[in-house]
Amino acid sequence: MSRSVKCSVFFLVFGVVLIILGCVFIPVFHNMIHNEIKEQIPLKVGSKSYNTWLDPPVPIYFQVWVFDLVNPLEVVQQGATPAVIQKGPYSYREHRQKVNITFFENGTLAYREKRSFTFDREMSVGPESDTFTTVNLPMITIAELIRFEYGWLQAFVDALLEAVGDAELFLKLSIADILWGYEDALLKSIKEIAERFNHTLPDEFGLFLNNNGSDDGLYTIFTGSDVQGIDKFNLINKWNYKQRLGYWNTDFCDMINGTDGTMFPPFLEKSDKLYIFSTDICRSIYAAYESDIKLKGINLYHFTVPPKVFERASLNENNAGFCSPPGHCLPSGVLNISVCKSGAPVVISNPHFLQADDEVINGVIGMHPNKEEHQTVLDVDPLTGVVMNAEKKLQLNAFLQKVDNFKSTSNIKDVFFPIMWLNESALIDDKSANEYKTSLVTPIKITQAVQYGLIVIGAFLFICALAFFIKHKVTQKKADVLVDIPNERLTNDRPDTERTNLIQT
Structure with missing residues (x-):
């Protein structure tokens, strides 16, 4: 197996791994965010939600x-x-x-x-x-x-x-x-x-x-x-x-x-x-x-x-x-x-x-x-x-x-x-909106970027490696066809002058 083929197989497998990781992270990050919200939402003295409920900003x-x-x-x-x-x-x-x-x-x-x-x-x-x-x-x-x-x-x-x-x-x-x-x-x-x-x-x-x-x-x-x-x-x-x-x-x-x-x-x-x-x-x-x-x-x-x-x-x-x-x-x-x-x-x-x-x-x-x-x-x-x-x-x-x-x-x-x-x-207000985005919206966007980034990169590597692998296979197949052509066909395909020289010999 040539070095280029080995690389294409590696990137093919690596792309699949990234896609799987991205898909796995979707429920993982989803559960992490939900668990964090469940932890922060209940009204208890000292929590952010309690302070907001007590004194709306x-x-x-x-x-x-x-x-x-x-x-x-x-x-x-x-x-x-x-x-x-x-x-x-x-x-x-x-x-x-x-x-x-x-x-x-x-x-x-x-x-x-x-x-x-x-x-x-x-x-x-x-x-x-x-x-x-x-x-x-x-x-x-x-x-x-x-x-x-x-x-x-x-x-x-x-x-x-x-x-x-x-x-x-x-x-x-x-x-x-x-x-x-x-x-x-x-x-x-x-x-x-x-x-x-x-x-x-x-x-x-x-x-x-x-x-x-x-x-x-x-x-x-x-x-x-x-x-x-x-x-x-x-x-x-x-x-x-x-x-x-x-x-x-x-x-x-x-x-x-x-x-x-x-x-x-x-x-x-x-x-x-x-x-x-x-x-x-x-x-x-x-x-x-x-x-x-x-x-x-x-x-x-x-x-x-x-x-x-x-x-x-x-x-x-x-x-x-x-x-x-x-x-x-x-x-x-x-x-x-x-x-x-x-x-x-x-x-x-x-x-x-x-x-x-x-x-x-x-x-x-x-x-x-x-x-x-x-x-x-x-x-x-x-x-x-x-x-x-x-x-x-x-x-x-x-x-x-x-x-x-x-x-x-x-x-x-x-x-x-x-x-x-x-x-x-x-x-x-703008201040509360910015604080909210910093505490929740931005982390969610980051996790989504990681999830879908892995999926997109993995899909890109997978498609490129697959395309290269397919191209290599097609090229190899053409080469094999040329090697298997019979000698008679090669002889018959030669010019007349070359055939005359062969007969004289």
């Missing part, structure tokens, strides 16, 4: 867009369709602080999270004192409480409201008033009557009353330790010691599912649903995979809340439990949460009634739903389950209905009246 913003009613008299007196103009954003910097943290031996921990909001004038269209015309929620709350009472009682309450001077259906309020609350003379005057009908009313009213500087309950979550497993990381086990909310009519709707929306269990698949529990909407919802995206050099899964989540019960039977009272179901795109808002007829939806039925959207002039602007999104790293970008969008509405013996509602049409919509958002 990215800024959180709470932005509000308000709907200003431009035709209040026509709505009240003539039953006209409400016409609104959007104003905003009014921006707040949101601060979160986890307190009363307690670890348990069963792989869970309990905590409370205080939230505070600081108004950011530079990111807002105006001061927090800006006013707009909106619905008188305390008044319609009282109207809702006595909707099915005797007519004489309704008339008596209406007369009392007029005497107090707060019987108007629409009021001018500031952003601060409607968000954080204001003292309401109406609530004070009707408080004693409400107590006779087993209803407790506060002296103040605000959509986010007592939310600034306080917490929304005691959470018990899974830490992701070996006791319960990484698959339950950050999932809520209990809220206020309960595993059921007690608000809704079926066990399915009343479940407390998912996480708080900041982190999810690692190793996500595109087929997974990301469940999120929110006290703002008094229920759990889910987001589904929509597409792959790249954010600050990081490959992420883009999840959105699908229309099915808020579909009417006739289209999605799982939503029948959200009909409140039981059997009183709303159209697609809106959810009555009065059961957890002290009886106030508050209805939630996507901003501008995105994904709602046409009858809801067309009930108000000024609604312009747009998917890109108004949908809730989560951009999640599938390996770690960390949310790199979150935009939680929600609209708060009042369900206005006619109450016969209330003068201010006697002419109105039933309508879902938009009050405001909000966007609670957090986007990973």
Whole structure:
């Protein structure tokens, strides 16, 4: 065997070895990375994930867009369709602080999270004192409480409201008033009557009353330790010691599912649903995979809340439990949460009634739903389950209905009246993104370069050696053919003069 043949055989074998090594390293490196993530993800004091969970490094913003009613008299007196103009954003910097943290031996921990909001004038269209015309929620709350009472009682309450001077259906309020609350003379005057009908009313009213500087309950979550497993990381086990909310009519709707929306269990698949529990909407919802995206050099899964989540019960039977009272179901795109808002007829939806039925959207002039602007999104790293970008969008509405013996509602049409919509958002900053890429993305790219580099080099050597070996074999075969040609053929192929010389000899 010639030296060149030996070299080709060597490179042929060496190429195969590199290909095998590259293929072997794929599951090896995959398991190494997964094991490292499993080691780093669980919440334990001192770990990086715990520090991030305890004090999120990215800024959180709470932005509000308000709907200003431009035709209040026509709505009240003539039953006209409400016409609104959007104003905003009014921006707040949101601060979160986890307190009363307690670890348990069963792989869970309990905590409370205080939230505070600081108004950011530079990111807002105006001061927090800006006013707009909106619905008188305390008044319609009282109207809702006595909707099915005797007519004489309704008339008596209406007369009392007029005497107090707060019987108007629409009021001018500031952003601060409607968000954080204001003292309401109406609530004070009707408080004693409400107590006779087993209803407790506060002296103040605000959509986010007592939310600034306080917490929304005691959470018990899974830490992701070996006791319960990484698959339950950050999932809520209990809220206020309960595993059921007690608000809704079926066990399915009343479940407390998912996480708080900041982190999810690692190793996500595109087929997974990301469940999120929110006290703002008094229920759990889910987001589904929509597409792959790249954010600050990081490959992420883009999840959105699908229309099915808020579909009417006739289209999605799982939503029948959200009909409140039981059997009183709303159209697609809106959810009555009065059961957890002290009886106030508050209805939630996507901003501008995105994904709602046409009858809801067309009930108000000024609604312009747009998917890109108004949908809730989560951009999640599938390996770690960390949310790199979150935009939680929600609209708060009042369900206005006619109450016969209330003068201010006697002419109105039933309508879902938009009050405001909000966007609670957090986007990973450049520093955190670079740290993430250095700690995880770069090592993964290096291991992938090693894996596929070995396979490519091995394949190249194998193909080159195989080509050389085949060429050598073809050349050798031609040479062998020439050696085996008979002497007679060689003789016959010689010129005539040469043959003559041979005969003479």
